Amino acid sequence: QVKLQESGPGLVEPSETLSLTCTVSGYSIISRDYYWGWIRQSPGTGLEWIGSIHHSGGTYYNPSLKSRVTMSLDTSKNQFSLKLTSLTAADTAVFYCARGTGSWNFDHWGQGTLVTVSS
């Protein structure tokens, strides 16, 4: 059974960098069949795709966030990570990690972690 779990700080100060990790169990992140993605949801609003990373390390980012986003894999721990720089209050959101398929849908999701940007 595939499970994903986000971890990271719940509170980050403005202008700082957010670092989140997603730990995957029940499936290897180096499988050729899937991508690994991050999606966020600001309070009371819809979903926003942040980016996806392939098992090869290839990355795909939302053009509106591309200048601030970096994703990476840690295959030894079966984890993937997100870094988002230059945070503002507008980045306050629930961040989800998810497994993405070859047809660019997300079939397994973590429970989500709330990140608040505030001083």
Add this chain to the structure above:
Amino acid sequence: QSALTQPPSASGSPGQSVTISCTGSSSDVGAYNSVSWYQQHPGKAPKVMIYEVSKRPSGVPDRFSGSKSGNTASLTVSGLQAEDEADYYCSSFAGNNNYVVFGGGTKLAVL
């Protein structure tokens, strides 16, 4: 890269059918068969209900169906049940920059 357009709300009575639309462009919905629909209950993570326009993952009731015509995709929920009350989001691959775009979401009420 604009979000896909969904109606903010939809409703139906138990047993009825309801259809939710998702309008994009010739760069996303119209160009690829990579349209998905997600159901999200309050405080929960989204769950994929339809992928590749009309395919249902294992375990999703056949009351849920998807289709596409031109730049607009649709999700139909037949035989509405109370547990179908949730937010629904569409998404599509948009190949110009290899990215995924979501709709703004539709709140489905079962009256």
